[in-house]
Amino acid sequence: MAECRWMRNVERWVDGEASNPVEVATHLASCPVCRAHERRLRMLRNGVAAVAQAETIGDTRFSAFMEGIRERRDRRPRWNWAWKLLPVAAAILIVLGGSVYTYERLTMPGPPVVESASTEIEEAAVTTYASNSGVTTVWVVSRDNDVW
């Protein structure tokens, strides 16, 4: 493409921003390069203007348009109800867990039970007790001076 040092001035002139419009117009009259550049600029500007048109909504489509806006505004997230159920599920789990724990504690056998206890050592006696650690003790108590 041929170049001319006035091309930049022509661009400003097409945009209505030239500081010397009379000189640019006089130059255009005598410069075929700048005249061709002006034509390209105007075609480009007119083409962009043809595409970039603001969308308008006619009266017949306005009610449907507003309905669509309301629908998107009022739409709830799909997972919202799940969050509401979460504390309920947690409470059920806690109650179930506590019930199982209590049932196991109630049905689990405790320390060993002594059905009977005796001794053949003379002048001795047997006693039994259960300690806090769950151990059952069978204790033969004899005279201190009994030597075995």
Added chain:
Amino acid sequence: MVAALLVLCALSAPPAMPSTGPPPVRVDVVAIHALDEPRSGKLYEGGLESVKAALEDLPYNTYRRLDAANIQAPFNEDTIVPLTDRHRLYLRPLSKEPHDQVRLNVRLHMTRKPETGGVSVNAINTTVIAGAGRQVKLRGVKLDQGELIVVITIRK
């Protein structure tokens, strides 16, 4: 003819099946010599970790392991566990009880020293009902300025 038939029946009869009673009871037995020695603090010899909790209520400061055994005691039979040269433990599972427990007869048998007559007696004869993981402790049998302690643990 009849004799032949009888022989045939005897030969074709299925072999006698062994009794399918409950399996033997698994039991751990630990024998401990508990006494006081001139020291501060308590001493538990090695090998007493599983029974240390059972010994904590005793008034002695020294606990020495005499013997330990893992026993399988069949039901309605005496299983003998030697503890010392003068003491033996007899274990006799009697029956299975609810909640996976077992009724167990335990006899701590001892022989007095010769200078005191050498008589053999059951120092302790007891029947207990215990579940898996539970412990029974026998105490009070004197042994060399201390006590013979026997801890019996029922296993699954």
